[in-house]
Amino acid sequence: MARMNMIQALNSAMDVMMERDASVLVLGEDVGYFGGVFNCTGGLYEKYGKHRVLDTPIAEGGILAAAIGMGVNGLRPIAEIQFADYIYPAFDQIVSELARLRYRSGGDFWSPVTVRTPCGGGIRGGQTHSQSPEATFTQVCGIKVVMPSNPYDAKGLLISSIEDDDPVIFFEPKRLYNGPFDGDPDKPSVSWSAHERGEVPEEYYAVPIGCADVVRSGSEVTVLTYGTMVHVCAQAIERMGIDAELIDIRTLAPLDIETIKTSVQKTGRCITAHEATRISGFGAELSAVVQEECFWSLKAPIVRVAGWDTPYPHAFEWDYFPGQERVIHALEQVMVYE
Amino acid sequence: MSKAPRLHIPQRSSRPGEEPDFSYVELSQPGAVDRPATDTPSKEIESLALSMVRVLDENHRAVGPWDPKLGDSQMQHALTCMLKTRIFDARMLRMHRQGKISFYMQSLGEEAVSVAQCMALQSEDMLFPSYRNQGLHITRGRDVVDLMNQCLSNQMDGCKGRQMPIMYHWKEGNIFSISGNLTTQVPQAVGWAMASAIKGEHPIAATWLGDGSTAEADFYHALTFASVYKAPVVLNVVNNQWAISTFQAFAGGGHRPFAARGLGFGIPGIRVDGNDVLAVYAVTRWAAERARSGVGPTLIELVTYRAGAHSTSDDPSRYRPKNEWEQWPLGDPIERLKQHMISNKKWTESKHAKLSKKLEQEVAESWKQAENNGSLAHGPRLHEDSMFEDVYKTVPKHLQKQREELKRIKKRGVSS
Numbered sequence: 001m002a003r004m005n006m007i008q009a010l011n012s013a014m015d016v017m018m019e020r021d022a023s024v025l026v027l028g029e030d031v032g033y034f035g036g037v038f039n040c041t042g043g044l045y046e047k048y049g050k051h052r053v054l055d056t057p058i059a060e061g062g063i064l065a066a067a068i069g070m071g072v073n074g075l076r077p078i079a080e081i082q083f084a085d086y087i088y089p090a091f092d093q094i095v096s097e098l099a100r101l102r103y104r105s106g107g108d109f110w111s112p113v114t115v116r117t118p119c120g121g122g123i124r125g126g127q128t129h130s131q132s133p134e135a136t137f138t139q140v141c142g143i144k145v146v147m148p149s150n151p152y153d154a155k156g157l158l159i160s161s162i163e164d165d166d167p168v169i170f171f172e173p174k175r176l177y178n179g180p181f182d183g184d185p186d187k188p189s190v191s192w193s194a195h196e197r198g199e200v201p202e203e204y205y206a207v208p209i210g211c212a213d214v215v216r217s218g219s220e221v222t223v224l225t226y227g228t229m230v231h232v233c234a235q236a237i238e239r240m241g242i243d244a245e246l247i248d249i250r251t252l253a254p255l256d257i258e259t260i261k262t263s264v265q266k267t268g269r270c271i272t273a274h275e276a277t278r279i280s281g282f283g284a285e286l287s288a289v290v291q292e293e294c295f296w297s298l299k300a301p302i303v304r305v306a307g308w309d310t311p312y313p314h315a316f317e318w319d320y321f322p323g324q325e326r327v328i329h330a331l332e333q334v335m336v337y338e
Numbered sequence: 339m340s341k342a343p344r345l346h347i348p349q350r351s352s353r354p355g356e357e358p359d360f361s362y363v364e365l366s367q368p369g370a371v372d373r374p375a376t377d378t379p380s381k382e383i384e385s386l387a388l389s390m391v392r393v394l395d396e397n398h399r400a401v402g403p404w405d406p407k408l409g410d411s412q413m414q415h416a417l418t419c420m421l422k423t424r425i426f427d428a429r430m431l432r433m434h435r436q437g438k439i440s441f442y443m444q445s446l447g448e449e450a451v452s453v454a455q456c457m458a459l460q461s462e463d464m465l466f467p468s469y470r471n472q473g474l475h476i477t478r479g480r481d482v483v484d485l486m487n488q489c490l491s492n493q494m495d496g497c498k499g500r501q502m503p504i505m506y507h508w509k510e511g512n513i514f515s516i517s518g519n520l521t522t523q524v525p526q527a528v529g530w531a532m533a534s535a536i537k538g539e540h541p542i543a544a545t546w547l548g549d550g551s552t553a554e555a556d557f558y559h560a561l562t563f564a565s566v567y568k569a570p571v572v573l574n575v576v577n578n579q580w581a582i583s584t585f586q587a588f589a590g591g592g593h594r595p596f597a598a599r600g601l602g603f604g605i606p607g608i609r610v611d612g613n614d615v616l617a618v619y620a621v622t623r624w625a626a627e628r629a630r631s632g633v634g635p636t637l638i639e640l641v642t643y644r645a646g647a648h649s650t651s652d653d654p655s656r657y658r659p660k661n662e663w664e665q666w667p668l669g670d671p672i673e674r675l676k677q678h679m680i681s682n683k684k685w686t687e688s689k690h691a692k693l694s695k696k697l698e699q700e701v702a703e704s705w706k707q708a709e710n711n712g713s714l715a716h717g718p719r720l721h722e723d724s725m726f727e728d729v730y731k732t733v734p735k736h737l738q739k740q741r742e743e744l745k746r747i748k749k750r751g752v753s754s
Contacts, residue, residue, distance in 0.1 A: 025536065051536050057566055062525050062559030069529025069543075072514070073464070075536065089555070096519045097526070105507045105515040106498040107728040141729050165731045210734075254734045 004200040005192045006177045009151035010040045010116070013158035014078060016204045018048050021076060024162060027054040028063060028080030028116075037082055038118060038177060060086055064093035064115070068101070071111025078162060084119035084171060085131045098167045099142030114161045115169045119147070120228050120275050121307075121321055122175035122185070126314035132227070132276035132307070137169045138253045138285065144209055145252040147171040149230040150180070150197035153250060156207025164209060173227040183232035183323035212256040214263070218245040221269035221334055224260060224286050226250060229273045229305075229322065236327035244331065252282055260286070261293045268299040269334040273327055278306035300337035303330040348587035354655060358665035362592070363641065365611075365667060368395035369402025373620075376628045380606040387597035387607030390641065393616035394674050398681040406458075406620040410684050416457060416615050417679065418693065420449040420672045423473040425697045426482055427646075429705060430489060430503075434650045439489045440714060441503045445470045447613070447645030447663060450671035451546070451576050453477050454615045458622035459544055459572075464534075466514045466527035466545035469504055470576070470644075478511045483704045483711075492712030493720050498728070512541075521547050521554035524573065528563045531571035531629070542570040542629040544622075550581020552596055553589045561637070565603035568634035572625045573605075575637065576612065578644035583657040600637035612640030613671040616678075641668065722748075 004012065017024045025048075026041055032055035035042030045053040056063050060081055067077040081087045087094075094115070102110040121130035137145045144166055148154040154172070161168035175181045179191045192198030215230060220242055223233045226249040237244045245263050249255070264270050270290050272283035283304040290302055305322045313320055351359035366389040374383045393400050400407075408416070427444035434442040445452065452473025456465070465474050475485060487494040489503035497505060507515035514530075517523060527545035534541050547557060552575055564571050575596045579586050586592070597607030606628075610621045618640060625636035643666040647654050679685035712718040726733055726741040733741070 054567075057559075057562045059559045059562060061555055062563050065522065065525030065556060065559055066529030066532060066563050069466075069526035069531070070533040070536075071529075072526070073530045073533035073537075075533045092519065093522060093525075093556075097517060097522050101515065102731070103728045104497060104501055104505070104517070105509075106496050106500065108496065108507060108509040109515050110731070144730075254736060257735070 001199045002202050003193050003198055004151045005179065005198065006151045006154050006172065007038060007040050009155040009200045010158055010172065011042060011044070012200065012202060013155040013162070014041065014044060015047070017159060017162045018044065018052065020204065023074060023076045024078065025052040025054065025070070025075055026078045026080065027056050027067060029056055029058055029082045031055060031080050036080065038174065040116070041080065060090040061093055064090040064098065064113070067113045068093060068098050068111045071113050072109055076112050076162060078114045078116060081115060081117040083129050084117040084133055085128045087117055087133065094137070094143065094169070095140050099140045103142060110165060111167065112165045113167045114158070115167070116158070117169070117171060118174035119171040120173040120175055121312055121317060122181060122228060124314065124317060125312070127311040130312040132274065134171050134252055135276055135280065135282040135285070138282060142167070144168045144254065145171070146209060146250065147173065147227045147252065148250060149173065149176065149227055149248050150195065151192055151200050152197040153207050153213070155200055156205055157209065157250065159204065160206045160209045163206070168209070171227070175228050176231070180231045181228055182235035183321065184235070185318055210251050210254045210256055212259040213248040213250055214245065214259065215248050216244065216246040218243040218267065220244060220267055221271065221331060222247060222260070222263040222267045223271055223273065224249060225273040226252065227275065229275060232322070232324055233273050233327050236324040236331065239324060240328055240331055242331060242335070255289065257289055257293060260289060264290050264294040265297040268297050269337070270298070271303045271305060271327070271330045271334055273305035273322060273330070275307050275322060277309045278304060279309050281306050300334040303333050305330045348585070348592050350585050350658070352659050352662070354657065354659055356659055358659045358662040360665060360667050363667055364390070366390040366392060368392040371402070371404065373403035373624070376624055376631065377633050380601070380604050383606055384601050387595060387601055387609055390609050390611055391617050391621050392611040392614055393620060394614045394678055398674070398677040400616055400678065404617055404620040406616055406623060408616065408619065412457065413675065413679055413684065416453055417672065417675050417685070418697070419453040419473060419477045420615070420675070421694060422697050422701070423449045423453065423476050424672065425694070425701050426472065426476065426485070429701050430486070431650070433705070437715070438713060439503050441650055442489065443469055443504050443649045444646045445472055447670065448576060448578050448642040449473050450615045450618050451574070451612050451640050451642060454618035455544065455574065455622045458619045459626055460541070462512060462541040463626070464512050464514065464527070464530050464541060464543045466523040466530070466543060467516060468520070468523070468546045468548060468551070468576070469516055471546050472504070472506070474513055475506060475508060475511065478508070478513065480508055480511055481704070482701060483707045484508070486705060486708030487711055490708055490712065491714040491719060492708070493718045494711040498724055499720055500725070520551040521556040525556050525560040525563060528560045528569050528571050531569040532563070532567055535570055540630060542572065542626060544572040544574065546574045546576055548581060549575060549577040549579070549586040549591055549596060550584060550589050552599065561599065561603045561605060564635040565605050568632070570629035570632065571635045572622065572629055573635060573637045575639045576642060577639050578642045580644045580648065580658070582648045582652060595639055597637055597639035605635050605637050607637045607639065609639045609641060611668050612642030613668040613674060615671055615675045643668065
């Protein structure tokens with residue numbers, strides 16, 4: 001076992017897969033010679049060469065389209081979109097093409113593209129470097145949507161995504177790249193070195209897509225979350241001293257309904273938490289699923305914690321970010337019900 | 339004070355009720371354009387984008403350096419494929435009028451584009467067509483029953499009833515799936531070609547889009563990526579003058595030829611008489627050789643005319659003179675090749691009539707076969723269960739559940 005931060009774990013996943021499978025290649029803005037703006041592809045250019053780690057023009061639609069064509073021609077491309085905020089120029093190629101190619105061609109053509117993209121806030125990125133657009137992609141049938149919350153899962157899930165014959169949008173909560181973040185910006189940064197999920201095998205392993213992870217088991221309330229908010233919720237639960245079950249969704253599509261159902265049927269209470277905006281956010285889907293599957297077990301209305309329905313503001317980042325106080329407030333709301 | 343600037347709103351040279359006016363189409367004399375070596379640097383051959391490669395002259399002779407000197411059998415093959423495409427289109431249009439299919443798009447007047455270009459490429463080259471390239475399938479020898487099955491959404495439809503008519507694909511024939519959204523296939527073709535080069539393989543990619551579609555960002559993504567990596571790809575703009583009701587000037591064609599869009603990217607552009615089978619073949623061979631030998635991509639503008647309506651949902655008499663096609667300066671591609679072959683004593687009117695009749699019969703026979711496989715209106719179609727397949731490689735739990743739900747609802751019926 002090695003100690004890795006999330007950047008190193010993602011890098012290791014790509015390295016392992018490029019080593020194992022000559023059809024795997026990486027393309028994106030600044031990913032080659034420079035190794036990526038977050039250094040996720042660092043060293044790969046030197047190791048695998050300029051034809052397998054392609055620096056591209058600044059055209060996200062072009063990156064996706066090229067990746068689709070490469071996938072149709074037998075390669076297994078990993079396309080990096082530098083920030084999730086930049087993914088919209090590629091939206092048509094993802095939604096109308098990548099996601100639907102297999103369907104529209106009766107199963108004859110497909111393209112196993114993995115789109116890696118850093119998302120989320122907490123880095124003073126303002127409204128164009130902080131967005132969490134994951135829910136938008138969960139509405140697109142034909143793609144899978146993954147978001148890890150730690151280095152171990154990041155590597156295992158990225159390997160599964162690369163191996164998957166269906167396209168995957170792989171969101172990387174960039175605030176977690178260098179260490180877990182519990183939502184308190186005033187605390188000194190911590191690294192992954194002390195975290196149990198910062199222990200990452202150097203060799204190949206896979207974390208399956210479609211499986212949620214029970215991070216902490218509990219009996220009083222179920223907390224459904226993913227990404228950075230896993231750590232924020234864990235700290236909020238700790239502070240409250242409540243016996244909550246914390247579930248890291250990990251894969252938003254396809255969703256692991258069984259794990260959610262089992263938990264809420266046990267606890268009878270549920271809150272959802274994500275950084276993304278609230279209206280039609282993924283919390284809405286989660287709470288609908290809980291209502292459909294666990295109605296007779298519920299003791300309290302489901303409460304959603306989310307970003308405010310405004311663009312992500314630079315100066316008011318910590319008023320915007322759904323930190324521990326908002327999670328605690330939601331937990332208090334559901335605990336009122338006996 | 340000087341006047342505030344006013345916008346230039348492109349105005350069409352002729353509208354319904356007026357005399358057709360194609361004076362805006364700049365022509366070169368047949369045989370007049372030089373044929374450079376395929377490895378000539380793009381900056382030395384920029385004039386190719388601004389002139390027009392033509393081989394067939396007004397006396398039906400093949401003239402000049404671009405004459406591909408096709409053999410008799412190749413010419414006859416080109417003629418047969420164009421004629422078959424036209425006959426197929428006419429049959430499918432009739433079937434639409436009879437309510438047998440829901441939609442159709444013919445390629446009347448621009449058959450030379452798909453047929454001659456396909457002949458100039460190799461069978462392992464990957465084709466990324468637009469929606470008016472049915473001639474590619476026919477030229478690659480596809481049984482038209484397959485195309486008809488697709489249009490009928492029947493049980494043999496390769497798209498399994500998921501696509502509107504004409505959105506064909508043919509994996510075995512190396513012809514990609516048509517999206518229905520415009521231009522998306524063009525940068526994908528570049529990606530395919532990049533992969534071919536990355537793998538060290540020889541097949542190249544070719545792709546088609548219309549004059550109107552050049553306005554889409556995807557076209558510029560394709561040009562940028564093709565240019566940066568010198569991808570082995572042939573990009574074809576089919577300038578048939580019309581994008582539904584807007585004419586080519588609404589995509590900027592009023593200022594400079596579409597072929598010239600390549601120049602700023604360092605990609606050679608060649609403008610060619612799109613109704614001249616020999617010129618289209620020659621130019622495509624040139625571009626394909628350039629791609630295959632690693633010199634890089636080429637942008638071809640094929641100047642032609644959309645003789646029919648955009649689709650069965652369109653009525654061109656509302657926006658253009660009815661007799662425009664008769665005045666189109668580049669004529670009819672089938673007629674021009676036929677006259678060339680006749681003047682060379684390789685063909686006769688009676689042989690032509692006989693071929694037409696034979697193809698008519700073949701296509702009619704194919705239609706019967708296809709209809710026996712079912713239709714959208716009367717079935718048999720695939721079972722509706724199949725709609726939950728191929729969203730993903732395997733059917734995930736939530737779709738299994740929805741499939742069961744549909745089953746339950748259908749079983750129960752509306753009355754209970």
